[in-house]
Amino acid sequence: MDDETLFARLAASAPPTSPRGDRLRAALDEAVTATRPARQRRNRWLLGGVGLSVALLGGATAAFASEPLLDWLGFAPDQSLSHTNSDGDFCVAGMAVRPDGVEDDDASFLAAKKVLLGIDFDTLEIPDNVRDNYAYSAEAAAAKAAWIAEHNAAHPEATLQPALSDPESSMLIDTAYQIIVADVASEGLDTSHFTLEAGGTCAEVVR
Amino acid sequence: MKRAEQEMHLEALIRANASDLLAYLERRIDPRADAADVLSETFLVAWKKVSKAPSGEVGGRMWLFAIARNMLLNAHRSTRRRLAVAIRLRQELEQPLVDIGSLDELVVREAVGQLSVEHRELVQLVHWDGFSLVEAAHITGISSSTARSRYAAAKQRLRVALAVEPLDSLS
Numbered sequence: 001m002d003d004e005t006l007f008a009r010l011a012a013s014a015p016p017t018s019p020r021g022d023r024l025r026a027a028l029d030e031a032v033t034a035t036r037p038a039r040q041r042r043n044r045w046l047l048g049g050v051g052l053s054v055a056l057l058g059g060a061t062a063a064f065a066s067e068p069l070l071d072w073l074g075f076a077p078d079q080s081l082s083h084t085n086s087d088g089d090f091c092v093a094g095m096a097v098r099p100d101g102v103e104d105d106d107a108s109f110l111a112a113k114k115v116l117l118g119i120d121f122d123t124l125e126i127p128d129n130v131r132d133n134y135a136y137s138a139e140a141a142a143a144k145a146a147w148i149a150e151h152n153a154a155h156p157e158a159t160l161q162p163a164l165s166d167p168e169s170s171m172l173i174d175t176a177y178q179i180i181v182a183d184v185a186s187e188g189l190d191t192s193h194f195t196l197e198a199g200g201t202c203a204e205v206v207r
Numbered sequence: 208m209k210r211a212e213q214e215m216h217l218e219a220l221i222r223a224n225a226s227d228l229l230a231y232l233e234r235r236i237d238p239r240a241d242a243a244d245v246l247s248e249t250f251l252v253a254w255k256k257v258s259k260a261p262s263g264e265v266g267g268r269m270w271l272f273a274i275a276r277n278m279l280l281n282a283h284r285s286t287r288r289r290l291a292v293a294i295r296l297r298q299e300l301e302q303p304l305v306d307i308g309s310l311d312e313l314v315v316r317e318a319v320g321q322l323s324v325e326h327r328e329l330v331q332l333v334h335w336d337g338f339s340l341v342e343a344a345h346i347t348g349i350s351s352s353t354a355r356s357r358y359a360a361a362k363q364r365l366r367v368a369l370a371v372e373p374l375d376s377l378s
Contacts, residue, residue, distance in 0.1 A: 001369065009315045012315070017230045018233065
């Protein structure tokens with residue numbers, strides 16, 4: 001038997017795999033997303049189409065904003081915030097402190113959760129070091145968009161389509177994280193025992 | 208590379224290779240649906256090692272397959288964990304496949320299965336998964352020269368075992 005025949009028979013003997021239809025691709029994508037670890041900067045953003053009406057503009061309290069978040073965040077937020085961004089879109093975000101490699105009764109984790117619960121997002125000021133952070137600059141946004149475009153061009157079969165985020169909400173969440181870390185550290189506790197998971201969404205204003 | 212860049216790089220790597228990794232596991236795990244759990248564990252381990260992911264696409268692909276292979280070996284040694292993150296994928300993989308293969312395909316598969324573990328793994332990586340012999344050597348953690356000699360021996364054994372015309376052509 002020549003190589004060509006042997007190789008053809010070997011290739012044909014590969015056990016079949018599930019057809020890569022839409023349902024399997026969606027399930028695979030879900031597994032990829034779900035296994036990505038929660039980290040402080042992992043903000044999951046959706047934009048529009050979540051049922052938040054313009055009527056909520058200006059009148060939503062943090063407590064009210066947490067209700068729709070529960071439907072899609074995938075976790076019960078410890079805290080939530082809401083605001084209207086510079087484009088006039090109403091945005092809400094939820095946050096939860098998670099133990100990172102420790103038990104639920106870990107002192108650092110519990111202290112971090114307590115600090116988060118005590119933050120008043122209605123009056124929280126974003127410090128300059130957060131507002132001026134490169135991550136929120138136009139340059140960073142352009143670089144990220146270029147990187148994603150380059151990747152998507154090279155991998156049309158597995159494109160990245162990150163949802164747009166709301167920088168103001170992200171800055172508030174970063175500010176909260178800084179406060180949490182500073183407070184936990186001031187108690188002499190380990191700041192590596194927790195992460196802050198957050199997600200948000202914005203409803204576009206109908207103009 | 209900064210942490211954020213490392214994470215974006217790894218996510219891109221995983222998304223680009225997820226389907227092939229799943230196929231790799233599907234072909235080697237019985238019941239096939241358990242591939243969902245091993246795949247998820249592969250992703251979790253990859254994220255734990257995000258700082259060690261090779262920067263190149265090819266190197267990154269080999270690295271992911273090497274992790275999947277280790278997870279597969281562990282899965283064969285121990286009871287598999289059922290992961291909540293893999294439930295939907297598991298359900299999809301539990302759908303029965305229509306095509307189980309021709310008689311000759313089953314005969315060849317049986318012959319491959321009779322090879323030693325080391326020989327079988329190389330043959331499968333090359334002919335089932337489409338890797339070059341050098342890539343297969345990388346994934347299995349052996350030198351290229353060792354892979355060449357093992358592959359030559361495996362081919363010789365297969366020639367002897369399959370020294371008949373493909374069964375489908377006889378009918």
